[in-house]
Amino acid sequence: MQKRYTVAIDLGGTNAKIALIKDEKEILSKEVFSTKDYQGREVLIKQITESVNSLLKDKKVKKTQVKALGIGVPGPVDFEKGVIYQLTNVKGWRDVPLKRILSGKLKLKVYIDNDVNLIALGEYKHGAGKGTKNMICLTLGTGVGGGLILDGRLYRGSNFTAGEVGHIPVNLQGPKCNCGGRGCLERYVGNYYLVERAKELIKGKPNSEILKLAGGRLSKISPEIIDRASKAGDKLALGIWQETGRYIGVALAGLVNVFNPERIVIGGGVALAGEVLFASIRKTVSLRAMEAPARKVKIVPAKLGDEAGLLGASILAAENS
């Protein structure tokens, strides 16, 4: 019997998405449930097991027709052993051998990887990185994540932590970063720091569009609010995206010189700022990177949105099974 199905899980700090996927591309059915309310991993594992079984049952797919199950998680993973070292924003997940646990319960092959690696894999096969051999994927959000496709394969590094693009120092004397370093990219363009920067810039400007859209409350300012203000033509908000683009561009100039990639794919909430941000990134890279690799690379928005992680998990499952 030909196996054409995979089960894909995108396990996040807010919710988990579980999908049954055909040919690593077609999402046949999907279930989403909150992970916030769970008090521990036992309950979550039980919920995952039940969901997978019911998705298969609903679509009348037998386990013998399933190649494997792929899971993306927000944190470092030992890909070979299938052990989660820890999860960002989810408690109780230190050194959990999830591969062994789930394959035992579900009688399926299980593969686990970092979520941004799987977003990179998804965009590479079906999205904005299609047709390339060397691609860097960036996700801009609370943190700045990265995934590397090099010579056509996901590059994981020596203990599976490669791709931490957010922790490239762009300013050797810059402010302390959570990672222990200084002046890291994330320290300038992570959500929290973007918002802090906006607050600083609107000080003494009670008529600022950003403040208006936040209902006059500083605490309500978010990247989405800055985005809305910039789309309404607010100069200060536009300036924030331009500045953000310059920081990202400086880090990418280094990556362009070192990796000589064909494409850089940028996703995540902040990427929704769109052309004003991308124009600034592209301009900075073209000014600062070396000529030959700068001419070669295209810097583009991600295409698959929320589904990149699920499709990447499906590809991971299929490639390894």
Next chain:
Amino acid sequence: MQKRYTVAIDLGGTNAKIALIKDEKEILSKEVFSTKDYQGREVLIKQITESVNSLLKDKKVKKTQVKALGIGVPGPVDFEKGVIYQLTNVKGWRDVPLKRILSGKLKLKVYIDNDVNLIALGEYKHGAGKGTKNMICLTLGTGVGGGLILDGRLYRGSNFTAGEVGHIPVNLQGPKCNCGGRGCLERYVGNYYLVERAKELIKGKPNSEILKLAGGRLSKISPEIIDRASKAGDKLALGIWQETGRYIGVALAGLVNVFNPERIVIGGGVALAGEVLFASIRKTVSLRAMEAPARKVKIVPAKLGDEAGLLGASILAAENS
């Protein structure tokens, strides 16, 4: 007949080394000649051809026993086509199809690559990178070069320019670099800038050890002089290496976070500064890189010295033939 021989050429701006090598390791004979006096590439190509033929004749090795010829050159190369785009410090080498020219004249298979890529390959197979899967090689000299071994293979990038570690920005508002960027690593630790820094620091210090070793002449100061001063215990010279190590360490912290390599191998003239430089690099990386990849990586001096490029060229020839 078993082919056990390769011919390796390390073509530099100062001289060319040509060697006959057995099993990609044993240098049977070697010839070195200056490339400075040559007025054009025709003469140099003729000299190479004659040298290769005479090396083979002397050792009674037939061309049918030679796997291939590998060449490393100081500049960007189209590895697949075997075309040299241009050479650093050697005139008359723009867009030269050296692979076609030499394979026609010598009736041998010919492979050409960037010299630092071949140093990386040499150190990876026989030197300080032996036994690893992911390794970064740095060469510290007039320029700062780099070669990447990722998942056990030389990574060349999309148009063969990958590895430009010297042009990672470490300071987004730093001084202009020759490459067009700003605040690049090379702009702080390339030979010229090291010497400028030394001159700046010894201003108003007529008794400085560096100045003494330079015979009182600022124009005689070189990285070698700084090295001799530091080895004689001169604090100012020691301080220059510590500062140099901090710049290198900041750039490497970014690479450690992005590549998660097992080993970083550092060679080139400046690396001879030894422990004072390496201690500063290691300390900076351990302070600034993320914990898991920082614990994994070992930062070590290159082992093969001048022979790394020849051995790398031999490996290149053998791997592709």
